[in-house]
Every structure is written in structure tokens, then in C-alpha cells.
Amino acid sequence: MPKITKAIIPVAGWGTRRLPITKIIEKSMLPVGNRPLVDYSVQELIKAGITDIYMVISNTEPCQVREYYRDNVALNQYLNERNKLDRLKLAKTLPDNVNIHYTVQDPSGKYGTAVPIAMVIEEYNISEPVIVFMGDDLIWNPGGKSAAEILLNGIGESSDSAILGLEIPGPEISKFAALSTDPNNYLTGLVEKPNPDQAPSNLASIGKYILSPDLQQEIVKYVHENDFGIHDQEYMITDPIETFIKNGGAVRVLKAEGEELDGGTLEGWLHANNVICGYQNH
Numbered sequence: 001m002p003k004i005t006k007a008i009i010p011v012a013g014w015g016t017r018r019l020p021i022t023k024i025i026e027k028s029m030l031p032v033g034n035r036p037l038v039d040y041s042v043q044e045l046i047k048a049g050i051t052d053i054y055m056v057i058s059n060t061e062p063c064q065v066r067e068y069y070r071d072n073v074a075l076n077q078y079l080n081e082r083n084k085l086d087r088l089k090l091a092k093t094l095p096d097n098v099n100i101h102y103t104v105q106d107p108s109g110k111y112g113t114a115v116p117i118a119m120v121i122e123e124y125n126i127s128e129p130v131i132v133f134m135g136d137d138l139i140w141n142p143g144g145k146s147a148a149e150i151l152l153n154g155i156g157e158s159s160d161s162a163i164l165g166l167e168i169p170g171p172e173i174s175k176f177a178a179l180s181t182d183p184n185n186y187l188t189g190l191v192e193k194p195n196p197d198q199a200p201s202n203l204a205s206i207g208k209y210i211l212s213p214d215l216q217q218e219i220v221k222y223v224h225e226n227d228f229g230i231h232d233q234e235y236m237i238t239d240p241i242e243t244f245i246k247n248g249g250a251v252r253v254l255k256a257e258g259e260e261l262d263g264g265t266l267e268g269w270l271h272a273n274n275v276i277c278g279y280q281n282h
Helices: 037-047 064-068 073-081 085-091 114-123 147-155 170-175 213-225 238-246 266-280
Strands: 006-010 052-058 099-105 130-133 137-140 161-167 177-181 187-192 203-211 251-255 259-262
Touching: 006 037, 006 114, 037 052, 037 130, 037 137, 037 147, 052 064, 052 114, 073 085, 099 114, 114 213, 130 147, 137 203, 137 266, 147 161, 147 203, 147 251, 161 238, 187 238, 187 251, 203 213, 213 238, 238 251, 259 266
Parallel strands: 006 052, 006 130, 052 099, 161 251
Antiparallel strands: 130 203, 137 259, 161 203, 177 187, 177 203
């Protein structure tokens, strides 16, 4: 498999669980410590060697994600004139060798985790493996391996897809897709948001994947061939993954190290801030 240099991060959507603050602040831009939530994933992917990031954003203007990763010329000039070079470095949110590409998703259209991935694959004619990080959480593992490192190193030179799993204690597994594996740690099934006593394991999918070209096309096919109504069901990425493995596709399950920090709920966001700010102030 060629070196993976492309990543997809879906950040569209209204963030309705975080209303009313998400009327004016995009969910992925909610601050955790001194940075927006999504930037933890972006910087982690860049550190792991990703050079092209495909962000799926909402059709609202101005887009705060786009503004954050764009150079602020006036701010840079202000900092330069006052010789605040340490602040100038902080204001530069992307290295010169990294590009962010934007795909606009209409929130009133099809929704669910499979949709933005299919949009990017088709818009940019992607035909190589990509890494996918959902934009509203992160794996916090200071001093250890990042989620991106585990995924990228875990598949090595193989052409397999991969899914990152995290052990979730007790009844919390009902908030995730529970994974079942064979003795070689290949995925054999997923159960979306199971009752705890019916979960096949306590290993949960946490929205981080490597998608081979074959699995990408399965996702595109799934989105095109199904016409769910807005009150029926979401277009979940777990559905085409399950179809893919039933048809003989290989998806490795790799275990994450660290703690999932989720900004999707107020309680999760507060906890994320407490963890990260506590670490930074230690």
C-alpha cells in the first residue's frame, strides 16, 4: 500500500445537542483548552504525515473552520510590527506543506457519517487509501501513540482497511458501535448502539478509520442506492462496512490507547477541558 497522505474530516451539521451555543459557534470549533476541538485531530494527522485534509463543512457563512485555517493577514502584520514572534507562530495554524480542501454539505440533505465521506470521494475522484477522523472528538494520550499513528502503523504495507476500537467499560458501550473480531483481529461484525447485555464485546468504534479504495466505493454505493427519509434512519458508515466484510473485504481492528474526549455533549466538553487544561497546567 502506498503511504497514506490524505485524510477526511466531516465537520458539517448543526450540533443540535449543544444548542444554543452552536447557533453561533460550530460544534467542531468549540474551544478545548486554547484550541478548537477539531484542531486536535488536524494537528495529530499532520504529525503522522498527512498533507491533504478534506474537510466537509456546512453551507453557512462565514465558515469558522475555514477562517481558522486561513492566514489572518491583519493579525500577522500586527504581531510582526510589535515583534511578537512567539504569538505569530501560534497564529499560524497550518504548515506550508499541508493543504485543506473544503466540500460543502447541505444540512437539509442526506445525513449520517457515510454521506460526507462519499461526497469527498466523488468530488475529488479519490482512488487511494484515506484516513477518516470524525470531527467532534479526540483520543487523548499524551506521551503515547496517537490514534493516527496506531492506524497508519497498524496496517503497515497491507491493502487492508482498518477501524480503531477503544475498550469502553460497562453500559457506556450502548452509545457506540460494538465490534466483534476473529482471533487475528479482523472485523467480523458491528452492532450499532447495543444494549450492554447484547453487545458482542466492550470494544467500540470511535469514528476513526482507514478506508481502502474498495471500501470507499462500497460507501459511495450505499449512499447512492438508498433513499432514507429524514425521519427514517441515518446513512451510517457502519452499514457499508458490514456489507464489505460480509462480501469478503478485510478490515483490521486496531486498539486505541488513551481516553476518548467528546465535545458533542456539554458534560463531555467540560470533561475534555478539565483533562487538557489540567495536563497543560501540570
